[in-house]
Amino acid sequence: xxxxxxxxxxxxxxxxxxxxxxxxxxxxxxxxxxxxxxxxxxxxxxxxxxxxxxxxxxxxxxxxxxxxxxxxxxxxxxxxxxxxxxxxxxxxxxxxxxxxxxxxxxxxxxxxxxxxxxxxxxxxxxxxxxxxxxxxxxxxxxxxxxxxxxxxxxxxxxxxxxxxxxxxxxxxxxxxxxxxxxxxxxxxxxxxxxxxxxxxxxxxxxxxxxxxxxxxxxxxxxxxxxxxxxxxxxxxxxxxxxxxxxxxxxxxxxxxxxxxxxxxxxxxxxxxxxxxxxxxxxxxxxxxxxxxxxxxxxxx
Amino acid sequence: xxxxxxxxxxxxxxxxxxxxxxxxxxxxxxxxxxxxxxxxxxxxxxxxxxxxxxxxxxxxxxxxxxxxxxxxxxxxxxxxxxxxxxxxxxxxxxxxxxxxxxxxxxxxxxxxxxxxxxxxxxxxxxxxxxxxxxxxxxxxxxxxxxxxxxxxxxxxxxxxxxxxxxxxxxxxxxxxxxxxxxxxxxxxxxxxxxxxxxxxxxxxxxxxxxxxxxxxxxxxxxxxxxxxxxxxxxxxxxxxxxxxxxxxxxxxxxxxxxxxxxxxxxxxxxxxxxxxxxxxxxxxxxxxxxxxxxxxxxxxxxxxxxxxxxxxxxxxxxxxxxxxxxxx
Numbered sequence: 177x178x179x180x181x182x183x184x185x186x187x188x189x190x191x192x193x194x195x196x197x198x199x200x201x202x203x204x205x206x207x208x209x210x211x212x213x214x215x216x217x218x219x220x221x222x223x224x225x226x227x228x229x230x231x232x233x234x235x236x237x238x239x240x241x242x243x244x245x246x247x248x249x250x251x252x253x254x255x256x257x258x259x260x261x262x263x264x265x266x267x268x269x270x271x272x273x274x275x276x277x278x279x280x281x282x283x284x285x286x287x288x289x290x291x292x293x294x295x296x297x298x299x300x301x302x303x304x305x306x307x308x309x310x311x312x313x314x315x316x317x318x319x320x321x322x323x324x325x326x327x328x329x330x331x332x333x334x335x336x337x338x339x340x341x342x343x344x345x346x347x348x349x350x351x352x353x354x355x356x357x358x359x360x361x362x363x364x365x366x367x368x369x370x371x372x373x374x375x376x377x378x379x380x381x382x383x384x385x386x387x388x389x390x391x392x393x394x395x396x397x398x399x400x401x402x403x404x405x406x407x408x409x410x411x412x413x414x415x416x417x418x419x420x421x422x423x424x425x426x427x428x429x430x431x432x433x434x435x436x437x438x439x440x441x442x443x444x445x446x447x448x449x450x451x452x453x454x455x456x457x458x459x460x461x462x463x464x465x466x467x468x469x470x471x472x473x474x475x476x
Numbered sequence: 477x478x479x480x481x482x483x484x485x486x487x488x489x490x491x492x493x494x495x496x497x498x499x500x501x502x503x504x505x506x507x508x509x510x511x512x513x514x515x516x517x518x519x520x521x522x523x524x525x526x527x528x529x530x531x532x533x534x535x536x537x538x539x540x541x542x543x544x545x546x547x548x549x550x551x552x553x554x555x556x557x558x559x560x561x562x563x564x565x566x567x568x569x570x571x572x573x574x575x576x577x578x579x580x581x582x583x584x585x586x587x588x589x590x591x592x593x594x595x596x597x598x599x600x601x602x603x604x605x606x607x608x609x610x611x612x613x614x615x616x617x618x619x620x621x622x623x624x625x626x627x628x629x630x631x632x633x634x635x636x637x638x639x640x641x642x643x644x645x646x647x648x649x650x651x652x653x654x655x656x657x658x659x660x661x662x663x664x665x666x667x668x669x670x671x672x673x674x675x676x677x678x679x680x681x682x683x684x685x686x687x688x689x690x691x692x693x694x695x696x697x698x699x700x701x702x703x704x705x706x707x708x709x710x711x712x713x714x715x716x717x718x719x720x721x722x723x724x725x726x727x728x729x730x731x732x733x734x735x736x737x738x739x740x741x742x743x744x745x746x747x748x749x750x751x752x753x754x755x756x757x758x759x760x761x762x763x764x765x766x767x768x769x770x771x772x773x774x775x776x777x778x779x780x781x782x783x784x785x786x787x788x789x790x791x792x793x794x795x796x797x798x799x800x801x802x803x804x
C-alpha cells in the first residue's frame with residue numbers, strides 16, 4: 177500500500193485557508209476541506225524545536241519535522257520515548273493535564289497552536305483524536321456519533337445522515353445499523369474502536385491523531401482499522417503512534433523514529449527524535465544507526 | 477468457603493507441591509479459618525443487636541398508638557396538661573373527665589409529617605443544586621487550585637460541625653433578625669440545608685471522581701468545551717451516584733432534631749406554607765418525650781415509628797433511583 181506513495185518535497189508554503197477560523201471565539205463549521213491530495217502535499221504541521229515538560233521534567237526535547245496533508249505519518253520507538261506526548265501536543269490535550277507544558281513552535285497551517293489568541297477547543301474541533309483504549313461514551317451507538325456534531329450545532333434533521341455517513345466511513349454501519357439505540361458498551365473492542373473513529377470523523381476534522389489505536393485489539397480488528405486508515409486518508413491527515421513496526425510499515429507514508437536519551441546526572445529519560453523520513457527509506461535504508469537497530473529488531 | 481493450601485510435606489506419591497486436595501490443608505490453618513469466621517459473625521451480631529433492639533422497641537411501642545387516623549389527625553395541644561390533670565385527679569380519687577382524657581382516636585401527628593416533608597424538601601431544594609455545582613467546581617475546574625483545596629478543607633470542617641451549631645447559626649442570623657416571625661419551616665430548611673450542603677458536595681465530588689478521565693478526554697478531543705463535557709458526559713455518568721448520595725443526605729436531614737429545634741417554632745394545626753411556625757417529627761418527638769406524661773409518650777413513640785419509616789422509604793428510593801439510572 178505504502179509502496180505506491182510518492183515522496184514529496186518539504187518546501188511547500190504553509191496553507192492558510194483555515195487561519196481565520198482558528199481564531200478565538202470563532203465557531204465556524206469546519207466543513208470546507210482543502211482539495212484532495214495533490215502530488216505536492218501541503219504542510220499541515222510545522223514543528224520546530226518542540227519540547228514537552230511535565231512539571232520540571234522534560235519528557236521530550238527538540239523535535240523538528242513537518243506533517244503533510246492526506247498522508248499517514250507514524251511515530252515509532254520504544255516505550256517511554258515520548259511518541260504519545262508529542263502526539264498529544266498536536267491537539268493541545270496537554271492543556272487538560274496538570275503541570276504539562278509545551279515549548280517551541282507547533283505551527284498548524286502557519287498558526288502557532290500555542291499562540292495566545294488560539295482557542296484550544298477550536299483546535300480540537302479540527303484535530304481529532306482516537307485513543308489507545310476504546311473509550312465510547314456510556315450512551316447509545318447513535319448518541320456516541322451524534323454527540324460531537326450536535327454540540328457543534330448540527331441540526332437535528334442532519335444528524336441521521338451524519339451518523340450514517342460517519343459509521344459507513346468507519347466501516348461499522350453494516351454491523352450496527354439495526355441496533356443504533358443500543359448501548360455502545362455492548363460492542364466488541366474492535367467495534368468500539370471503530371465507533372470512536374466514527375465519532376471522530378463525525379465532526380469533520382482535518383487531522384486525526386491516533387494513539388496506538390490497535391494495541392488493545394486482535395489481529396483481525398487491527399487489520400480492519402488499518403484498511404480503514406488507508407481508505408480515509410484521502411480526506412484526512414493522519415498521525416498514528418504505534419508500537420508495531422509492521423503496522424507502521426504497512427500504513428504510513430512517513431515515519432518518525434523516537435528514542436530515549438538517559439540523563440546521567442538526574443537519571444531521567446528524555447525522548448528525542450532520531451530520524452524522520454519516508455517510511456520506505458526508514459525501513460530499507462535508514463540514515464541513522466539507531467533507527468536501523470530498532471527497525472531490524474536489534475533494540476527496543 | 478474452603479481454603480486450599482499446598483502442603484509442603486504432603487504424604488502422597490505426587491510431587492509435593494502439586495497436591496491441591498482440601499485434605500492437605502493443615503489443621504492449624506483450618507482452625508484459624510474457623511476462628512476468624514466465628515469472630516466476624518460475632519462482630520456482625522454485636523453490631524446488629526442495638527439496631528434490632530431499637531427497631532423492635534420502636535415498632536412495638538409505636539404500633540400501640542398508630543391508627544388509621546393517627547397520620548392525619550391534628551396534634552392535641554394539651555397532652556402535657558391533660559396528663560397532669562389526670563394524674564392529680566387519680567391521686568385524690570377523682571375520675572378523669574372525658575374532656576380532658578385524650579382518647580386514642582383523637583391522637584395524631586399529621587401536621588408534624590407535613591412539617592417534616594416541607595422542611596426536608598426546602599433543605600433539598602436549597603442544598604442539592606448548590607452542592608452539585610460546588611462539586612463540579614471542585615472536581616472539574618478547581619482540581620488542585622488553592623481555592624479548591626481551601627473549599628474542600630472547609631467542606632470537611634463543615635461536615636464535622638455538630639448539627640446543633642447549624643441550628644444556633646440560623647437562629648442567630650435569621651430567626652433573631654426576623655423576630656417572632658423568624659421561626660418557620662423555611663428557617664428550619666435553611667438550618668438543614670447548611671447541614672446537607674457539605675454532605676452533598678463531598679459525595680458528589682466522590683462520584684465525579686469515579687467518572688474515568690478517558691471520557692473527558694474523548695469529549696475534549698471532539699472540540700467540546702469543558703462545561704458541555706461536564707453536562708453531557710460527566711454528570712450523566714455520575715448521576716446514579718450523585719442521586720443516591722443526595723437522597724441519603726435528604727434522609728439524614730429528615731431525621732435531624734437539633735437544627736430544627738430553635739428554628740421551626742410551634743404548630744398544632746396543618747401549616748402547608750414555609751412561612752409561620754411549624755412542627756417536624758423529630759422536634760415533636762423531643763418535645764413530647766420531655767413532657768413524660770403517658771399520652772405524650774405514646775405520641776412520641778408513634779412519631780418515632782413514623783419518622784423511621786419515612787427515612788427508610790427515602791433510603792430505599794435512593795437505592796432504587798441509583799440502580800435504575802446506572803448505565804449498563
